[in-house]
Amino acid sequence: MDPHAGPDTARPSAQAAPYFEQLGLIGCGLIGGCFALALKQAGLVRHVVGYDARPASIEEALARGVIDRAAPTAAHTVGAWRDDTNGQDVAGADLIFLAVPVSATEEVLRGIAPYIQPRALLMDAGSTKGDVIAAARPALGERIGNFVPAHPIAGKEKAGVAHADAELFRGRQVILTPMQETQTGPLAQAARLWRALGCEVRHMSAEAHDAAFAAVSHLPHLLAFALMDSVAGQTLGPEWLDLAGSGFRDSTRIAASDPKVWRDILLANRTQVLAQSRQLQQALRAFDTLIEHQQAGALEARIARASAERARMNGPQGAH
């Protein structure tokens, strides 16, 4: 289907926006927290049941009103159960959002698979898609059709539900990478949901997604880590960093990102990441050669090409 067809491609109308009785939120970190808060602000969900491997995150998510009820396990965010702390029944989730480090995906999906309701929409938010799908197929079994792999192109260099806000996704792109098995119902529902949150929805294959984001996301992070590592590691590094202006600060902003999350991303997409790293090193050596041999004209021409490419990116999306 063409995600840009149909009435719901215009700014979301009440008609186009879906509504969910219960969001099962697995992973109460930055992304999970932003998703729950955005759904609540948009009035798209009645009740949020959340789980996180770290009890402190659950406490904070409750305190901040990100989730309405804490679940003792991931499965309890998905299935029906009775909450003995207050004797209330939990109906079970019609929307399940997985926001955990990608390396935890398979284990979590195995744990929740038996409890996923037949009509529930299940999404992840992983920055890599090939590995998530490879983990989901065996783990989800017959529920694989409910799964819509998703990647919202939004984040912060600060991790944790403490930094969550309802606006993170507004105006951003969300990539959906449906599989053969993905049912069109959940897929269309997922597209409507993200559009209702103010996102532009794109469909890609997992392979095309992983190649693209190795280049425009994973490589820049790897470079930012390496740049900080290289400069800070030199004897005078700390003094030098004291002199850094906005150029260095912007170039390395994403180096402050969550180490566990980025360890997983770089490993999960390692083939594409290493290919992009090699490409970058080739380009860098080409610049080095022009500098070493003082080929001013060729150096200026190559800088001018890069400068023009970057300038072309400014404009409507420049603020992203």
Added chain:
Amino acid sequence: MDPHAGPDTARPSAQAAPYFEQLGLIGCGLIGGCFALALKQAGLVRHVVGYDARPASIEEALARGVIDRAAPTAAHTVGAWRDDTNGQDVAGADLIFLAVPVSATEEVLRGIAPYIQPRALLMDAGSTKGDVIAAARPALGERIGNFVPAHPIAGKEKAGVAHADAELFRGRQVILTPMQETQTGPLAQAARLWRALGCEVRHMSAEAHDAAFAAVSHLPHLLAFALMDSVAGQTLGPEWLDLAGSGFRDSTRIAASDPKVWRDILLANRTQVLAQSRQLQQALRAFDTLIEHQQAGALEARIARASAERARMNGPQGAH
């Protein structure tokens, strides 16, 4: 002298701020334009006489009120002469600011040297200092004592006087790299001037400056150029760039910088730049190896170190 001693280290007082009758502005681009506008806004100069190799820049500088009078040559911004267009006498500059691509420094200094008044303060704004000083010594002769090599740590990725504003330098650092021959009078005057514009003034040797900025400024620019070059140069590059989020945009913002300016900087400081590029490539290969061999623990530790170093940079200076 210790630039941080004396009454003028506090926020500039009327007493501490110097006053100039005539600024001779050589190079009416972004930096020259910002300097003239800042001096005018601070009420530190009566009259600005400007020259630029490009007549269009002179016209725009006049039109924007960056300069009050156009000079037919660089020497006319410095020495006394009669303006035949209106019969007025130009007294000569007591402040001379050189804001041209570093490669033009020697020729310009040779042209103005005979006209520099004995008590005039001469400053440049080059991003490299060793080459500027090497060019200045033979060019300036006995006036070398008037020269205070300066590097304001501020800029924009947009070139030209059209983007000049009076606030660019406020709250930024300015590095002064005095030589043996630099007289203490002009040096102290330069420090007071920059503090009066809201800058923090530091003194360093040209060698220490060039090593530091190769790491925290020239290398990040080189990396940004190489990253744009590498990604945009691949077959699917244009499609991929369409998906780029804020991480890629921030990492490559400085890639849109002026090609001529950066050609000159990378060549002028090539020894230090190439050394930093080699260091960076070493660090990058180290990350690649950890990724290739899936050494999750060591990879996370190395990312965590970079992340902590970058997080440490945030704070009061975080906004720079």
